[in-house]
Amino acid sequence: MDLGEECSMRKLTFLFMALVVASCNLPQGNRPPAPGVTQTATAVPLTETSVPHTTVDPNTMEHKLLMGYQGWFSCPNDGSSTGWFHWFTNDIPATANFRVDMYPDAGELTPSERCATSMKYPNGDTAYLYSAYNPKTVMRHFQWMSQYGIDGVFLQRFVSELAYPNFFNQRNVVTQNVRAGAEAFGRVFAIEYDISNDKADPDLVSKIETDWKYMVDVLKVTESPSYVHHKGKPVLGIYGLGLNLYQVPAGDAMKLVAFFENNPDPKYRVTLMGGVPGSWRTLNDDSLTDPAWAKYYCALNIISPWTVGRYSTDAQVDQYKTKMTADMARAKQCGAEYMPVVFPGTAFHNTAGTPFNQIPRRGGNLYWRQVYNVVSLGAPMVFNAMFDEVDEDTAMYKIAATVNDQPAGVRLASMDVDGIKLPNDWYLRLAGAASQMLRGEIPPTAIIPIVPAGGFVTYTPAPMPQGQYKIRIQITTSADWTNFSLLSGGQLSDAMLVSSSPEATNAAADPALFSLNQPLERATKGGKVEMVADVVLSNVQADQLLTFVIKRGSIGSTTITLMNNMGVKPVAVKTIDWAGMAGTTGENPMQFSVSPDVFMNSK
Numbered sequence: 001m002d003l004g005e006e007c008s009m010r011k012l013t014f015l016f017m018a019l020v021v022a023s024c025n026l027p028q029g030n031r032p033p034a035p036g037v038t039q040t041a042t043a044v045p046l047t048e049t050s051v052p053h054t055t056v057d058p059n060t061m062e063h064k065l066l067m068g069y070q071g072w073f074s075c076p077n078d079g080s081s082t083g084w085f086h087w088f089t090n091d092i093p094a095t096a097n098f099r100v101d102m103y104p105d106a107g108e109l110t111p112s113e114r115c116a117t118s119m120k121y122p123n124g125d126t127a128y129l130y131s132a133y134n135p136k137t138v139m140r141h142f143q144w145m146s147q148y149g150i151d152g153v154f155l156q157r158f159v160s161e162l163a164y165p166n167f168f169n170q171r172n173v174v175t176q177n178v179r180a181g182a183e184a185f186g187r188v189f190a191i192e193y194d195i196s197n198d199k200a201d202p203d204l205v206s207k208i209e210t211d212w213k214y215m216v217d218v219l220k221v222t223e224s225p226s227y228v229h230h231k232g233k234p235v236l237g238i239y240g241l242g243l244n245l246y247q248v249p250a251g252d253a254m255k256l257v258a259f260f261e262n263n264p265d266p267k268y269r270v271t272l273m274g275g276v277p278g279s280w281r282t283l284n285d286d287s288l289t290d291p292a293w294a295k296y297y298c299a300l301n302i303i304s305p306w307t308v309g310r311y312s313t314d315a316q317v318d319q320y321k322t323k324m325t326a327d328m329a330r331a332k333q334c335g336a337e338y339m340p341v342v343f344p345g346t347a348f349h350n351t352a353g354t355p356f357n358q359i360p361r362r363g364g365n366l367y368w369r370q371v372y373n374v375v376s377l378g379a380p381m382v383f384n385a386m387f388d389e390v391d392e393d394t395a396m397y398k399i400a401a402t403v404n405d406q407p408a409g410v411r412l413a414s415m416d417v418d419g420i421k422l423p424n425d426w427y428l429r430l431a432g433a434a435s436q437m438l439r440g441e442i443p444p445t446a447i448i449p450i451v452p453a454g455g456f457v458t459y460t461p462a463p464m465p466q467g468q469y470k471i472r473i474q475i476t477t478s479a480d481w482t483n484f485s486l487l488s489g490g491q492l493s494d495a496m497l498v499s500s501s502p503e504a505t506n507a508a509a510d511p512a513l514f515s516l517n518q519p520l521e522r523a524t525k526g527g528k529v530e531m532v533a534d535v536v537l538s539n540v541q542a543d544q545l546l547t548f549v550i551k552r553g554s555i556g557s558t559t560i561t562l563m564n565n566m567g568v569k570p571v572a573v574k575t576i577d578w579a580g581m582a583g584t585t586g587e588n589p590m591q592f593s594v595s596p597d598v599f600m601n602s603k
Contacts, residue, residue, distance in 0.1 A: 055186035056151050061230040061271075061302070061337075061381045065435045067396060068192070068386035069141075069153035071132040071174040075115035078131035080173070081166040086391060087129055093117035095409035099351045102390040102413050103406035104130065105398040105424040113137050119407035127407040132388075133170060135177045141387070141397065142181030148425070149432035152188035152228065153178065153387055154237050154273075159207055160197050175219060182226035190228045191215060192237030192275065200247045205255045212236070212260075216267055230271040231301070236260060239275030239306070242293045243286060250292035257299045273302035273339065275383075278323075280305055281330045298334035303327070304383050308343045308394060312359040314369045318497050318509065321373045328377060328502040338502075340377070342370040342434075343385040344427055347393040349411065357393070357413050363420035364430050368448045371434040375444050376499040382438060384431060396427040422452050446496070469537045469599040470565035472498070475516050476530045478556030480523040481506075483587075484514040489546035490596060491539040501529040509533035523555045534565060537599055545593040550578045552588055562594060567602040574598065 056064070074085040088097040098119065106114070106128045113134050119127040130137045145152065155178050161167035175191070182189045193208055201207070215221050222234040229235060240246050241253045260270045277287035280297045286306075287293065297303060305327060311317050324340055331338040345361035348354045361367065374382055385394045393413055400406035401415045401424045415422040423429075433450050436442045442449060442456070449456050464470060471492075475484055486492050492511040500507035506517035509531070518529040540546075552558045557579030563570035578590045 056188050058188045058226055058228050059230075061228060061235060061339075063380065063439045064151040064188070064228075065382045065384055065431065065438055066151055066188070066190070066228075067153050067384040067431070068389065069155050069178065069189075070386060070388050070391075071138070071155060071171075071178065072158075073130065073132050073388070074170060075129065075131040075133075078115070078133040080131070080133040080170040082133075082170050084129075085170075087117075093119065093129075095119050095407055098407070098410045098412075100390040100412075101347050101349050101351075101356075101393040102395050103127075103400045104388070104390060104395070105400055105405065106130070107405075107424075108140060108398075110136065117407075119409070121406070122404050122408045132174045132177065135180060138174070138177035139181045139184060142178075142185040142187050144397065144425075144428055145187050146185035148428040149435050150187070150428065151435060152182060152190075152226070154190050154192040154383070156194050156239075157191055157211070158194045158196065159201075159204065159211075162207055162211055172219060175215075175221065179221065179224050179226065183224060186226075188226050188228035189224075190235040190237060190273075191221060192239055192273070195238065195240040195246055195248065198245055198247065204248060205252050205259075208238070208256060209259050212268060222267070233269055233271045235273060235302075236270035237273040237275055237304070241274060241276070242280060242288050242296060243277045243306075244288050245286075250288070250290050250296055253293070253296040254299065257296065261299070261301070271301045273304055274300040275304050275306055276300070278305045278307055278310060281327055298336070300334075300336050302337045302339050302381070303331045303334070304339040304341060307341045308385050308392070309346055309359065312366065314365070314496075317366070317369045317373060321377065321497050321500070322507050324374065324377055324379075325500045325502060325507055326505050328379065329505065332502060337381065338379055339381045339383050340370075340374045340379050341383045341385055342367060342374060343394045344396060344430075345393060347413065348391070349393075351391060356411055357417055360418050362418055363422065364426060364448055367427070367430060368434070369446070371437065372444060372446045373497075375434075375437050378499075378502060379438075382434070384434075396431055398424040398428065400424065426452060464536075464566070467538055467540070469540075469596075471535050471537050471599055472532065472563035472565040472570040473514060473535060474530065474532045474561040474563070475514060475558065476528060476561075477516055477518075477552060477558040478523060478526060478528045479552040479558055480520040480555055481515070481517045482550065482552035482558040483516075484548065484550055484558075484560055485512065487547045487549050487591065489541055489544045489593075490537050492535045492537060494536040496534045498532040498534055500531040503527065504529040504531065507531040509535070511535055520555075523553070526556070528556075537596070540596045546596050547591055547593045549589055549591045550576065551590075552578065554581065554586060554588060562599075564599050564601075566599070 072086045074080045074082040076083055083091045084093055089099050109128055109130055113130055113136055114128040116126050121127055132138055157171055178189050221227055227234055241248055260272045263269050276297055279285035279287045283289050311320055328338040344367040345359050347358040349356045387396050389395050399415055403414055406412050406414055495509040495511040497509040504518055508515045516531050550558055560576045561572050562574040563572050574594050576592050582588050
C-alpha cells in the first residue's frame with residue numbers, strides 16, 4: 001500500500017479486505033521528515049456559551065470510553081498545505097469527488113472555520129466543510145465531549161505520513177489542537193500510532209521510536225495535565241501490528257514492546273495499548289499466523305481487538321460476545337487488560353464502492369447492543385470507533401439530520417437514513433449514556449435509555465404476546481463443560497446472552513442448547529464459571545410439564561436457576577444442583593420437570 005492508499009486507517013477487514021482504497025491526495029515520493037516544522041495552536045474562545053464541565057481523571061483508563069479521533073480533514077486555505085485531504089479525490093471539491101459517506105453538520109461553523117465547496121444544499125446554498133487544522137473547530141469538538149459526558153480520545157498518528165513535511169506539520173498542529181481542547185474542557189487524550197501500509201517497511205520501528213521521542217521531548221504531550229495515564233505511565237496505542245493486511249515481522253513488534261515498556265529512559269515508557277486483529281487469540285482470519293505473534297499480543301498492557309464490520313444484527317452481536325468472553329479471559333491470563341471496540345454502523349460506499357449503508361445503525365440499536373454486552377461482560381474500558389470518521393461511516397459527532405441538511409447530488413447517510421427521525425447529536429448523546437453505564441451511574445439496560453426528544457426514560461416492557469413468557473436462565477458450573485436444554489412441553493426462542501464469566505471459554509445462548517465451558521485444568525482445581533441468558537417460552541402444551549435436561553462433564557457440578565422474567569425484575573422459581581454420575585456416555589444427563597404455570601404471571 002502506498003501512502004495514497006493509507007487514507008482510511010481502520011480497514012473494514014471483514015467486509016472490504018479485497019478492496020483497494022483510492023488516493024487521498026497524499027504527495028508521492030520519499031522525502032525526509034521535517035521535525036522542526038510545527039505551528040503553535042492556542043485555545044480559541046468559541047462564540048457559543050461555554051458549558052459547565054467536570055474534569056475527567058487523567059490517572060486511569062478504568063471505566064473510560066475513549067473515541068478514536070482521526071483529525072485528518074483539511075482544506076486548501078487552512079495553512080496546512082494538504083489540500084482537501086480526506087474530503088475529495090483529486091482535490092476537486094465537487095459532489096462527484098466527495099469521498100466520505102456522511103456529512104458533518106456544519107451549522108455551528110463560524111465564518112473563519114468554513115471551507116466553501118462547489119457542492120450545494122438542496123435549497124441552493126453553499127455546502128461548507130471544516131479543517132482539523134483550525135484550532136477553533138477542534139476546540140468545539142472537545143466542548144461537545146464535555147457537554148455530552150464523553151471522556152476523551154485516542155488521537156491517530158499515521159506512520160506513513162511522518163516522512164512528508166506538510167503532513168508531519170499538519171499532524172503536529174492537530175495534536176496541539178487536541179491538547180488545547182482537552183485541557184480547556186477537562187477531557188483526556190492519548191496518542192495512537194497507525195501503521196497502515198501493506199508494504200514491508202524496514203524502518204518502521206525506528207520511525208515510531210524517533211517520532212515518540214519527538215512527541216515527548218519537543219511537543220511534550222505527556223506533560224499535558226490531560227494526557228491519560230494508566231498504572232502510573234502515559235498510555236500509548238499502536239494499531240495494526242499483527243493484522244494480515246500489513247507485513248510486519250513479529251520481531252519488529254517485540255522491539256517496539258521493549259522500547260515502550262522497558263526503555264532505559266523512563267520518560268519514554270508507556271502503558272502500551274495494542275489495536276490488534278479480531279482473531280489475535282487464535283492466530284487466524286485477520287491475524288498473521290506466525291506463532292511469534294502470540295508472544296507480542298500477550299506482551300501488551302491493554303489488548304483492544306478491532307471489530308468494526310464484524311456484525312450487523314443483535315443476534316450476531318450476542319453471538320460475538322462469546323468470543324469476547326474468551327478474549328477477555330485470555331487477556332487476563334497474559335496479565336493484560338481488555339478494551340473492546342464498539343461502533344455505530346459502517347459502510348465505505350463513496351470511496352470503495354461497497355453497498356450504501358452496508359451495516360445500518362438501526363437508530364442506534366446496533367451501537368447500544370454492543371455497549372450493553374461489553375458492560376455486562378465487565379470490560380473495564382471501551383474504545384469507541386470513531387469520533388470523526390465519516391469516511392467509513394462510523395462517525396459519532398454531529399451529522400446531518402436529513403437529506404435537506406447535506407449536499408445534493410451525492411448519496412450520504414443522514415441521521416434518518418434508516419427511517420427513524422433523529423437529531424444531529426444523537427450519537428454523542430448515546431455515547432454519553434454509554435459512558436454513564438460503563439461508570440455504573442445508570443443501571444445496565446439492553447434498551448436505549450434515552451429518547452430523541454431528550455432525557456432518560458424509565459423502560460416499561462411491552463406486554464408479551466399471548467402465549468409467550470420471558471424466562472431467565474442462570475447456569476453455574478465447576479465442570480469443564482455443561483449443557484442445558486428443554487426436552488418437551490414447550491418451545492424456547494429469542495435467546496440472548498446477558499452475562500458470562502470472563503474465565504469461560506464458551507458461553508452460548510442458543511434456544512436449542514445452552515452451553516458453558518471452562519479450561520479442564522481450571523475445573524480440576526475447583527474453578528467455577530457462570531452465564532445468564534434470557535429466552536422466550538411459547539407453545540406450552542396443556543396439562544404437560546416442561547421437561548429439561550442437564551448434561552456435564554465428570555468433574556464438579558452444575559446448578560441451574562430458572563427465573564420468571566415477566567415482571568420488573570427476574571424472580572427465581574426453580575433451582576437444581578446436579579453433581580451425580582449417570583449413563584455410560586460421559587455426558588451424565590439428569591432430567592427434571594417444572595410446571596409452566598410458574599412462568600406465566602408477573603412476580
